[in-house]
Amino acid sequence: MYTTSSVFLKTLSDSGITHAFVNWGSDHPALLEDLSRQGRENGAQSSLNIITCPNEMVALSAAQGYAQVTGRPAVVIVHVDVGTQALAGAIHNLDRCRVPVLIYAGASPFTLEGELKGSRNEWIMWLQDIPDQSAIVRQYMRFTSQIYSGKNIAQVVTRALQSANSEPKGPVYLWARREVMEEDVDGLIMKTSLSPKYWSPVDPVGLNPLAASTISQALTAAKSPLIITSYLGRNTRAVALLNKLSKALAIPVFVSCPSVVNIPLDHSHFIGLSYGAEPNEWLRTADVVLVIDSDIPWIPMRNKPLKDARIFHVDVDVLKDNIGMFHIDAELRCRADAEVALTQLLEGIRTPNLDSLSNRTAQIRQAREENANMLQRLENIVPVDGSITVPHMLSVLRKSIPSNTLVLNEAISNYALVWQHLQTVASIPGMMITSGASSLGWGLGAAIGASLGARENSLKHDLIVLIVGDGSFLFGVPSSAYWIARRYSTPFLTIVLNNGGWKSPKLSLMGVHPGGMGSTLSGQQLTVGFGPDPPDYSQIAVAAGGAWGKRVNEAADLRGTLSEAVNVVMNEKRCAVVDCVIESI
Incomplete structure (x- = not known):
């Protein structure tokens, strides 16, 4: 029946x-x-x-x-x-x-x-x-x-x-x-x-011929062009085309609020990423800006393009119909698939001014070298009390994991640091992802699904690592997630960046009231802290799903702890959780 x-x-x-x-x-x-x-x-x-x-x-x-x-x-x-x-x-x-x-x-x-x-x-x-x-x-x-x-x-x-x-x-x-x-x-x-x-889905749509020609000519003639993207890398074929276009015209590529690897972070024309807080001098001096697949290319209160800059917006969702308020002053806005559009733009570019290309290439190279030196300095900093900084922890993690590790990034207030200090992973399309949105608690479940998907697709991930804040860890319902992971054999390594509470609300307070009464208060006083006795997050996973877990408080213990955790996941096929205590809010 x-x-x-x-x-x-x-x-x-x-x-x-x-x-x-x-x-x-x-x-x-x-x-x-x-x-x-x-x-x-x-x-x-x-x-x-x-x-x-x-x-x-x-x-x-x-x-x-x-x-x-x-x-x-x-x-x-x-x-x-x-x-x-x-x-x-x-x-x-x-x-x-x-x-x-x-x-x-x-x-x-x-x-x-x-x-x-x-x-x-x-x-x-x-x-x-x-x-x-x-x-x-x-x-x-x-x-x-x-x-x-x-x-x-x-x-x-x-x-x-x-x-x-x-x-x-x-x-x-x-x-x-x-x-x-x-x-x-x-x-x-x-x-x-x-x-x-x-019953096939709608075919990808390209630029109309006039739009393709206009954008190609503008990029070719530009003195200071810039490309900004956020989620173009959902299609890895589009990543290769973006690489090609940026090299052909020596265009710097800036990644704003990324959810995927949009351009390899070791690419010669990648010049930085941000979640909107830092100054973006590349945007402030660009005369032509191509925004392609981005919900938040910049935050107007913090960064704005030149008033007379030519801005072109190409996006599969260009009007952002499901976002209440969205606008950028674009000369053209085109609803188009990134892969198709970039193919058209590459076909339409003409021979550029070689002197301009040479100058831009040198400028980009210098900026990349300065950024690499700055990241290295941050990684080398270990406070005199031996406590753990996020850049240092990430540098140790980078040296402890295989190059083909899939990283899930739900570090929230440390989002950008994870991208920047795990560049070896973030230089491979598809190897670092985020939730692409703002509801916390994605990471634990997503790691399970990613493991099942990788297994089904025979993807060669030796390891899956989730980097998550302590707040996001609790939002992810660890008691349920680690039980599922154990039952369906989806082991992954979780790094909990434990700063003792919710840092993002405190940052929001500081953004609006930088000198206000709350600006000098601790997380506990602001009621965004989890202290004075926060949970031992690693042991929640142990109890719920038979995971291996350990809390680490000192930088000197990082290497040994991470090495042991990686071994548990890769060889014992169990989840491992490192509760990494960083500077408290």
């Missing part, structure tokens, strides 16, 4: 979905029954790899990590309205990072007295019935739909995936009443499949 749930699971499999991160509830009997049927018929094998997740946000973060590594969506299954709400800020992360994931939630039955299979038979089904369940998440979704019947569920699911995989990519949300998922269907439906050829 087949049901709507049978067709749902089959359609996911037919569409290339291999992993489902699930949190079961009272609305899922038909799904559980069909998975049981599959297990009996196929020797305990189901059409999907089911990853049981005791927490919904961890499930969705894992699906995001999986999709970021593989480029393919996963599915997340949650429980009615409360499970949907428990997805929490991970929904925001998917939307802003433009990551495709299909979310399915059941809903309370609509019949009361057994009129249909699946009718209400538990008290909670009255309390969980709300007027518009998809309204909880609709503004973050590329597509939402209620499923009404097993007869067309294949079309609904495939339509949702088509939207999720079309730029700007992102999450989609489907939901169905319990009776619908229990509906019997004809076995013939199970023998048919929709052709992917007719």
Whole structure:
């Protein structure tokens, strides 16, 4: 006997979905029954790899990590309205990072007295019935739909995936009443499949010829051109093209608020990255600026381009329709795919002024040398009390991990330092990622999903490292995450940058009230601190998932501790957590 749930699971499999991160509830009997049927018929094998997740946000973060590594969506299954709400800020992360994931939630039955299979038979089904369940998440979704019947569920699911995989990519949300998922269907439906050829995502769009010509000519003739990007590296082919364009015209590339490796950090024309706080002299002196795939190319209160600079904005999401207020003074704004657009620009460039190229190349080289010397000085600083600085810790970590390590960066107030001091990793496209957004708690779940995705794609990551602040670590629900990691054999190394609380709120205070009454207070006095006795984060992981864990307070102990932790992950195949105590807020 087949049901709507049978067709749902089959359609996911037919569409290339291999992993489902699930949190079961009272609305899922038909799904559980069909998975049981599959297990009996196929020797305990189901059409999907089911990853049981005791927490919904961890499930969705894992699906995001999986999709970021593989480029393919996963599915997340949650429980009615409360499970949907428990997805929490991970929904925001998917939307802003433009990551495709299909979310399915059941809903309370609509019949009361057994009129249909699946009718209400538990008290909670009255309390969980709300007027518009998809309204909880609709503004973050590329597509939402209620499923009404097993007869067309294949079309609904495939339509949702088509939207999720079309730029700007992102999450989609489907939901169905319990009776619908229990509906019997004809076995013939199970023998048919929709052709992917007719349900493909939208093809990438390029620049119109006039725009391509205008931008190419402007870059060729510019005296001080600049390229700014943030997430172009989601497509590694675009990274190679950006490298080529920057070299052809000696254009410096600045990375603003990166979520991926957009240009190798050892590239001869990479001149820096920022999360907006530092002065950007390259922007302030540029006469032509190409902004390509960036949500935040600069923060106007801190940096602005020249008033008469020619600015061109090329982006798959150029109007930022889902951001309430966004604007840059661009001469042209073009909705286009970065790979296609860069190919067009390379075809349109003309022979530049060789003297200008030579001068810019020398200027870029000098700036890179000065930056490298500055980073080296920071790494060599060890306070007289032997405490740990973030640059020094990162330098030791860099020397302790394989070159093909995948790094997940959720260091928040130390975001930029992780990028800058792990340049060997950040010089390989795809080898460092962030949540691409602002909801904390992504990292632990994402490391699980990234591990599963790397395993499925046979990616040669010898090690996965998550660098996370202590606040983000707690937001990541470690009790759930490390249990999942243990059960599904997804070992990774976690470095907790333990500064005793939430540094970012304190920085925000200082940004608005630099001389205010709160500017001289400690984190504890400001109520953003976790002291005086913060948790031993490493031991949370030990208790929850059998991880190896250790707290380290002194720089002299870093090398030995990190070496031991790396060995645990790579050879014992267990998670390891280093609780690294840095300067307190």
